[in-house]
Each structure stands twice: as C-alpha cells, then as structure tokens.
Amino acid sequence: MALENLQPAEVFKWFEEICTIPHGSGNVKKISNFLVKFAKERSLYVRQDKALNVVIKKPGTMGYEDHEPVILQGHMDMVAVKEKGAKINMEKEGLDVTTDGEFVWAKATSLGGDDGIAVAYALALLDSKDIPHPPLEVIITTDEEVGMNGAVALNCSDITGKKFINIDNEEEGAMIVSCAGGARFHGYLPLTRENKSGIKVKIHITGLQGGHSGEMIVKGRGNANVIMGRLLLEITDALEIGLISLKGGVADNAIASDCEAELLLMGLSSQMHGNITGPDVSFFSLFGKLSSIAYKVEADIKAELGSRDPGLSIVVEEVVEHSLPPESTDVSNMASVNLDSSVDAYTEVLEKREIVSGIIPCAEVIELARCICAMPYGVQTMSASIDGLVETSLNLGILKIVSSKSGAIEGQGAASQSAGTMDEAFLLDYSVRSSVAPAKEALIRKMEIILESFGGIHEVTGEYPGWAYREESPLREKMAAVYKKLYNKDIKIEAIHAGLECGLFSEKIADVDCVSIGPDMQDIHSAKEKLSVASTKRTWEYLCEVLKEL
Numbered sequence: 001m002a003l004e005n006l007q008p009a010e011v012f013k014w015f016e017e018i019c020t021i022p023h024g025s026g027n028v029k030k031i032s033n034f035l036v037k038f039a040k041e042r043s044l045y046v047r048q049d050k051a052l053n054v055v056i057k058k059p060g061t062m063g064y065e066d067h068e069p070v071i072l073q074g075h076m077d078m079v080a081v082k083e084k085g086a087k088i089n090m091e092k093e094g095l096d097v098t099t100d101g102e103f104v105w106a107k108a109t110s111l112g113g114d115d116g117i118a119v120a121y122a123l124a125l126l127d128s129k130d131i132p133h134p135p136l137e138v139i140i141t142t143d144e145e146v147g148m149n150g151a152v153a154l155n156c157s158d159i160t161g162k163k164f165i166n167i168d169n170e171e172e173g174a175m176i177v178s179c180a181g182g183a184r185f186h187g188y189l190p191l192t193r194e195n196k197s198g199i200k201v202k203i204h205i206t207g208l209q210g211g212h213s214g215e216m217i218v219k220g221r222g223n224a225n226v227i228m229g230r231l232l233l234e235i236t237d238a239l240e241i242g243l244i245s246l247k248g249g250v251a252d253n254a255i256a257s258d259c260e261a262e263l264l265l266m267g268l269s270s271q272m273h274g275n276i277t278g279p280d281v282s283f284f285s286l287f288g289k290l291s292s293i294a295y296k297v298e299a300d301i302k303a304e305l306g307s308r309d310p311g312l313s314i315v316v317e318e319v320v321e322h323s324l325p326p327e328s329t330d331v332s333n334m335a336s337v338n339l340d341s342s343v344d345a346y347t348e349v350l351e352k353r354e355i356v357s358g359i360i361p362c363a364e365v366i367e368l369a370r371c372i373c374a375m376p377y378g379v380q381t382m383s384a385s386i387d388g389l390v391e392t393s394l395n396l397g398i399l400k401i402v403s404s405k406s407g408a409i410e411g412q413g414a415a416s417q418s419a420g421t422m423d424e425a426f427l428l429d430y431s432v433r434s435s436v437a438p439a440k441e442a443l444i445r446k447m448e449i450i451l452e453s454f455g456g457i458h459e460v461t462g463e464y465p466g467w468a469y470r471e472e473s474p475l476r477e478k479m480a481a482v483y484k485k486l487y488n489k490d491i492k493i494e495a496i497h498a499g500l501e502c503g504l505f506s507e508k509i510a511d512v513d514c515v516s517i518g519p520d521m522q523d524i525h526s527a528k529e530k531l532s533v534a535s536t537k538r539t540w541e542y543l544c545e546v547l548k549e550l
Contacts, residue, residue, distance in 0.1 A: 003015065003016045003104060006101070008124070008537055008540045008541075010124040011124045012120070013124075014120040014127075015119075016097060018112075018119055018120060019106070019111075019112065020095075021094060022080075022091055022092055022094060023076055023078055023112065024091065025077040025143050025144075026143060027080075028076055028077050029052060032048060032054055032142065035048075035076070035119075036054060039126070042127070044126060049154060051153035051154065053140065053141050053153065053154045054076070054138075055139055055140075055154075055158065056126060056137075056138045057069075057137050058135065058136045058138070059135055060133060060134045060135040061131070061132045062132075063132070064133060064135070065135070067135065067550070068134060068162065068550075069137050069161035070134050070135070070164075070550055071137045071161040071163065071164040071509075072118075072122050072136060072139070072165050073118070073138070073139040073140070073141070073167070073505065074118020074122065074139075074167045075118070075140065075143075075144035076141070077115075077146075077150075078112030078115070078145065079251050079254055079524070079525040080110060080250070081109065081110040081251075081525060081526055081527050086527075090109060095111065095112065096108070097111070102534070103522075103533060104531045104533060104536075105529060110524070110525060110527055110529045111530065113170075113519075114521060115167070115168050117519060117531060118140075118167035118168060121167055121540060125544075126138060131547070132548045133547040133548065135161075141154060144168075145253060145525075146184070146252070147461055148464045148499065148501055151464075152462075152464070154508070156505070156508045159509055162513055163475045163512075163513055163550065164509070164512050164514040165514075165515060165517065165546070166501065166502050166505075166516040166517075167518050167543075168516055168518060169516045170518055170519075170520065170521040172520045172538060173491055173492060174494050174517075175476065175479060175480065175483075175515050176496050176500065176502075177469055177470070177473070177476060177493055177494070177495065178468060179435075179467045179496050179500045180390075180434055180498065181433070181434060181463075181467075181499065182431060182440065182499045183431075183444065183463040183464070184252050184429065184431060184461045185429075185430040185432050185444060186427065186428075186460075187375075187430070188425040188426065188456055188458065189367065189425055189426040189428070189454060190425055191364050191401070191424050191425060192424075193357075194358075194361060195356070195357045196242045196356060196359040196361075197266065198264035198266035198267075198359075199264065199318070199354075200262065200263070200264055200265075200318070200354075201265055201287065201316060201317065201318050202260065202262050202263070202316070202317050202318075203231065203261045203262075203294065204313075204314070204315045205224040205228055205231070205248075205312070205314050207311035207312050208223070208256075208258070208309055209309050209528075210258075210523075210526040210528075211523055211524070211525060212253065212254065213254060213395035213431050214253065214431075214496065214499060215496070215497070216255060217378060217393045218379060218393075218497070220378070220379075221255055221309040222301065222308075222312055223378075224249070224257055224259035225256040225372070225396045225397070225398070225399040225428075226372060227301055227312070228246075228372070228399065229368070229369050229399075230301070230372075231293070231314070232261070232366075232368065233366070233369035233370065234293050234296070234297055236365055238293060239265060239269055239286065240268065240269055241263045241265055241266060241365060242362060242365070243261065243264075243364075243365045244263065244264060244359060244360070245260075246259075246261045246399065246401055247399070247400045248260065248398070251398065252397035252429045252430060253499075253525070254395075254397055254525040254526070255395055255397070256397060256398070257526065262319065264356055265286045268286075287318065290316055294314045294316050298313070298314040368426050371454040372396070374450050374453075375428070375450055376394060378394070379393045380392040381439060389495060390497040391434060391436055391497075392433065392434035392436065392439045393434075394430050394431065394447075397429055398427060398428075398429035399427070402424065402425055403423065403424050404423050404425075409424075409425050422457070432444055433497060435466050437465075444460060464499055465504065465506075466503050467502040467506055468506070470513065473515070474513060475513040476493070478549065478550065479515055479517075482545050482546050486541070502514040517543070519531065519532055519536040519539040
C-alpha cells in the first residue's frame with residue numbers, strides 16, 4: 001500500500017481503498033455498492049437509492065447517544081482526467097496513487113481528492129470505535145461533478161439532523177458559508193459529412209493549466225476549446241479545410257487544458273486562389289501556411305495570457321506520410337516559416353492529396369468557429385458586495401462531435417425542429433455560474449440567442465440553486481470557536497463562486513444549518529491534482545474535535 005505510512009492512518013487507509021475503485025462521474029455503481037457493503041458489514045443503517053446515492057447512519061458513542069444528529073456530506077464521483085498518452089483506462093482501472101510524504105497524487109491522472117477525501121473521513125468515523133461523536137448521518141451523493149444529479153434525486157425523508165457539515169472545500173482554514181448557483185448549457189450545431197480530397201493534418205492545443213472552472217476562472221487561465229475556435233477562424237480565413245474529428249476538454253466544470261482536431265487541407269481559400277495567376281506569383285504552401293497561422297495565434301494568445309498560463313503549445317503535424325515538409329511542427333519553437341513557393345510546387349502538393357470520406361465541409365467549420373468566438377466566455381461580472389468574488393461566469397468545458405445514435409443530441413428553442421434531422425452535431429458544453437439568479441438566467445438567454453443565430457439548438461440541465469448566507473448559524477459559531485481554540489487564530493469565513501450541494505440540501509432539509517470545510521488541495525479536476533498530507537491530518541483532527549464538542 002503506497003499510503004500506509006501516512007497519518008492519519010485510518011483516513012489514508014480508506015482513501016487508498018477508494019482509489020482502487022474506478023469512480024469517475026457516471027461510473028459510480030462499484031463504489032456505491034462498496035459503500036453499501038461497508039455499512040452492512042458493520043450492521044449500520046444504510047440506504048441506496050436509484051441514483052446510487054448512499055445514506056449511512058451510526059448511533060452516537062457513549063454519552064452522546066441522545067445528542068442531536070450531525071450530517072456529514074460529500075460526493076463519491078470524481079472528475080476523471082488523464083495526461084495525454086496515459087495508458088490507464090479510468091472507467092475500468094483504479095488510480096496509481098503515490099506520495100512523497102508531503103503530498104498525495106495519482107500518476108498521470110487526477111486524484112479524486114475532490115471529493116474522495118470526504119468519503120475517506122466519513123468511512124474512518126463510521127469504522128471507528130474510540131472517537132467520541134453524536135449520532136452521524138452520512139450522505140454520499142453521486143455525479144456531483146456533472147450537475148449535482150445525485151443530490152437533486154435524493155429523498156431526505158430519513159434525514160433528521162439539522163447540523164450539516166459538507167466536506168467539499170479545498171482550502172484548510174476556510175469555512176464556506178455561501179456559494180453560487182449554476183447550470184449546464186449544452187449547445188448543438190448541425191453538421192454534415194461528404195467526400196473530399198486533401199492532405200490530413202492534426203492540430204493539438206496543449207500545455208495549459210486547466211483547473212476547476214468555479215475556483216480558477218477568476219485567474220484568467222487559457223481554455224483550449226476557446227483557443228481552438230479562434231484558431232479555426234484564422235485558418236479558414238486563409239485555407240480551404242475540412243474537419244475529420246474534434247475533441248477538447250473532459251468536463252463542463254473543468255477549464256479545458258487540451259483540444260485536438262484532425263483536418264483535411266484542401267487548398268487555399270477562394271480569395272487566395274484568386275490571387276494565383278501565373279508562375280511568377282509567390283504563395284504559401286498549405287502546410288507552411290497552416291503552421292504560420294498556428295504560430296501567430298499561439299504568439300498572440302501567449303502575449304494575452306502572460307504569466308497567468310505560460311505553457312500554451314500549438315503543435316501541427318501531418319497525419320499521412322508524404323513529402324510535404326515539415327512532417328511535424330511545434331509552432332512554439334518555430335522562429336519563421338518558409339512562405340515562398342511556386343505555383344508548380346503548389347500543384348505538386350495537390351497531386352499528393354487523397355480522397356477522404358466523412359469530411360465536415362469548410363462552411364460548417366467556419367460556422368462553428370464563429371459561434372465559439374461569438375459566445376461569451378470567462379468572468380462576466382464581479383460581485384458588487386464582496387471584493388474579489390466572481391458573481392457570474394461561464395466555461396466551455398467540452399467541445400466535441402456527438403451522434404444522435406448515442407442519444408447525445410437533444411435540444412430546445414427556436415431551432416429545435418431541426419433536432420430530428422441532426423444525425424451528428426458539434427457539442428459545446430458550458431458550465432454557467434452565478435450567485436445572482438436573474439444574472440444566470442440572462443446569461444443563458446444570451447447564449448440561446450447566439451446559438452440559434454447559427455442554426456443551433458440547446459438544452460439546459462443540472463440546474464442547482466445558490467446557497468444563501470445564513471445570518472444566524474450556531475454551527476458556524478461553534479466550529480469557528482473550536483478552530484480558534486485549536487490553532488489560536490480565526491478561521492476565514494468565505495463565500496465562493498464554485499457550486500456546492502449545500503444549496504440543494506438547504507432546500508430539501510428544513511432549517512438546516514450548513515458549513516463546508518476540507519483540507520488543502522491543488523489543481524483539482526486536472527492530472528496535476530495534489531492533496532496535502534499535513535492538511536489532511538489537521539482537518540481530520542479539527543473535524544473530530546468539532547464532533548466531540550457537538
């Protein structure tokens with residue numbers, strides 16, 4: 001066991017056990033069943049619903065039997081992200097966790113500390129025989145990362161507690177008491193396919209930091225999907241291309257760090273063709289021109305991002321083997337491109353083209369690029385009442401091609417009549433957040449109007465309410481006092497732009513008193529995710545002391 005020497009041993013034991021079970025969003029049946037089995041083996045009350053949520057209850061320890069129950073809550077799913085080229089199948093294989101004693105991480109993948117650490121804390125408490133605590137009602141939900149679907153579905157009729165501790169915060173020493181509401185916006189743009197001749201190339205946008213779109217959107221990091229839209233728009237201004245495949249991002253609520261497109265180069269744009277009148281005219285080779293455009297876009301966006309996200313790389317490579325130079329170009333290392341070639345050379349390149357079936361025509365690629373560029377992105381409004389807090393934002397988390405055969409295309413709005421004939425579509429998957437409900441609704445309406453102007457349809461799912469600040473909170477006051485006693489300093493009381501399930505449970509459980517805590521984590525929702533060992537220990541000690549005093 002890689003984590004067996006870490007403290008608290010009882011927490012890291014269960015965390016490592018959880019990591020052996022694949023539990024990405026939408027793939028939670030095994031971990032849900034594991035939790036049920038865990039409870040039954042200890043003769044604890046357990047309920048598993050159709051959404052695979054699990055509720056486990058444990059009586060209070062000696063002297064606490066008649067105390068008011070405390071609800072502990074987290075979610076069992078994780079954002080399953082892996083590095084480019086990683087061999088692991090995250091739907092079937094567990095994580096390869098490791099540690100240096102300071103941090104815990106998973107090799108080549110996200111760790112799932114968000115929110116596996118909450119599950120590990122809960123299991124350690126449920127398994128304990130010597131930790132004093134009042135009656136515990138543990139709620140472990142499913143698919144929080146894709147719209148809080150589990151919390152939406154959960155029936156709370158068997159929950160009797162009013163003191164609610166959510167363990168889904170990634171900053172030790174901070175207690176969250178309010179959060180934004182949000183929704184998922186699924187935009188679909190129609191596409192067709194046809195046979196075309198040309199030269200296959202691949203464009204890969206990589207090197208960006210990514211991160212959680214609630215917490216990190218304010219940092220102004222680059223989004224690979226948005227950059228791809230901008231790049232395609234620049235490319236189609238100069239070149240006639242077709243699109244073969246497109247895939248960017250892993251989750252609507254994760255800032256896309258990677259996007260890849262396979263293109264078919266078919267020639268210069270009609271305007272460029274019009275300029276070719278004879279052998280004395282200079283022009284760009286197709287691959288050279290493409291590389292030149294990619295180099296310029298990369299340089300422009302690097303200048304815009306600055307130190308906020310300095311690792312952007314746009315790589316252009318040829319897919320089919322023939323003599324078109326260069327075979328692969330990392331445009332970040334390209335000081336210049338040979339822009340001069342003759343009409344004869346251009347003709348020679350065209351003679352090396354191949355017939356490729358299933359090509360999305362250039363006109364539809366242009367519409368996609370224009371739509372992405374027209375859509376708002378990032379921070380829209382900062383809070384008027386809390387300095388530094390984002391009020392409203394959106395993130396283009398997923399950009400890909402989907403098929404109606406998989407049931408992936410559904411929509412509504414003015415263009416919904418076309419949904420029945422849309423066999424395939426470009427999917428633009430956004431996470432929309434706001435602490436002001438009318439602002440969220442207005443932003444979604446704006447997105448609908450833009451999408452429909454490009455012939456698209458949309459669907460809004462996973463709406464969840466914001467969590468309003470509670471003026472009088474005995475739980476908040478008690479937990480703040482315990483923190484001050486343990487560490488001789490005040491805990492920070494914060495509102496966040498990210499969404500938490502507390503808003504939903506505040507509506508489901510009358511007069512519930514909520515707070516959210518957790519240990520330090522870095523770069524959640526990315527393959528760089530790390531969990532602090534020392535912070536995990538301190539947060540565990542803090543939680544145990546809170547339960548003792550409650």
